[in-house]
Amino acid sequence: MVKKSVLMVVAKYPATYGHTTVINNLCRGLKELGHRAAIGAFSFEGEPPNGVEKVKLNRIKLLKSGVSSLEFDIIHPHQAQVLYYLLFKKPNKPIIFHYHAASNIIQELNLKVSMGLLKKRITKTICVSKKALHHLTYWAGECNATVIYNGVDTNFYHPNLDSPYKKGSPQLLFVSVLRKYKKTSELINAMPELLKKYPQAHLQIVGDGEDFKKLKEIINKKNLGKHVEMTGRIDDEELRMRYASCDMYVSASRNEHCPVPTFEAMACGKPLVLSKLESHLEILDASKAGLGFSFSNSTDLCDKIDKVFQNRINFSNDALKYAETHDLQKFCKRIQDVYDEV
Structure with missing residues (x-):
């Protein structure tokens, strides 16, 4: 060569x-x-x-x-x-x-x-x-x-990291630039329903963008400040600790081709709950690392979070296997x- x-x-x-x-x-x-x-x-x-x-x-x-x-x-x-x-x-x-x-x-x-x-x-x-x-x-x-x-750099993102940002159970994580098509509001709007079954549930949203202020307003309006955290943009060292601290990675996005955070999350052994977008289903079908939920359906989202959380060990093992191949x-x-x- x-x-x-x-x-x-x-x-x-x-x-x-x-x-x-x-x-x-x-x-x-x-x-x-x-x-x-x-x-x-x-x-x-x-x-x-x-x-x-x-x-x-x-x-x-x-x-x-x-x-x-x-x-x-x-x-x-x-x-x-x-x-x-x-x-x-x-x-x-x-x-x-x-x-x-x-x-x-x-x-x-x-x-x-x-x-x-x-x-x-x-x-x-x-x-x-x-x-x-x-x-x-x-x-x-x-x-x-x-x-x-x-x-994904599996030497940097891996399952043996500390989890200093663990604040709930299940702990959910979303990482992205915050644009309208990411539909981050759907994750926030599903929290009241999820909290009925999991009173300690917590969602962390990492990233900045044009929707940041709007999302903060939704959180305040729904009195979800104790259950939803918006971190803004963070460095990679903190990011990997955020992955390590979560129970699963979630996304309601409507437009992705191959989202990098899904690979970083899987490298940390984290299962996925993703909207039924073509690229999301492509990743889920190949990795067997999680489940997809229907667009704009908070009940289905909460149901899939529940199922993945209950079976998180198996999904985690599949996530790690898939990340190793990439x-x-x-x-x-x-x-x-x-x-x-x-």
Whole structure:
């Protein structure tokens, strides 16, 4: 195997939550495999992980010279919006497009336009799930694509951590940027019903976003301050302790392709209770690590929380087994295989 130099590309770094985690994990894992890995962006609002190169990109230079001006063997963009600059001129090296998601109509239209114009200049597309592949095909037509699920650092997220944030039983956890389509309010609104059977139940919501204030208002209006905690954005060290402190990971989201927190939770041995979204069901079917509940149905949500809690040992064992098959090293070796192929 020939060691390669790889440039991960986003418009702005850090990118959105899941993108950044995947990119950082890839850079660390590829470096451990002996490759040179760097992060390129038009602007940086934070620093890459220790030991990972930072490359400030110039839009005009890319439009004039293309990727030939980038001294890397492989260019690995993670957003459709950067394709215009990378592929305006015909590339002289492999372009591996990593398709994570399009969370709104603007992103979907951008995906359609960029792929319609530039798809033939992309060497290979990596989709983070079968749902992502279906979505890409719907908007861009047939592509030279493969599915590689996100990986998780099982040396960092694991079941032998302390649980300093345990505040209830069952303890529920949701981790995400707080946007409307995440439907976090449905988790909060289900708490009064859940508390009838589990008076000590507690929900922790990790993350920030445009819905933060609205969600706080719902909590206050329902007098759930003792049973629902909103932490805001936290660092990774605290995050893994939050996973360790919960009994299960929950999500009512309506739009995901391969949510990173589900993998981090499973690596900590935590079962899942997820809305019956295509990508959620894909994870549940593959892992056997939890149950799905019907959209906008608090009774079904509470029922599935109850069933998973009662059988949490079996679900936990399945979660750990699945996470091990997607640990960081295996994930990066799958990406490396794509690099070798092209």
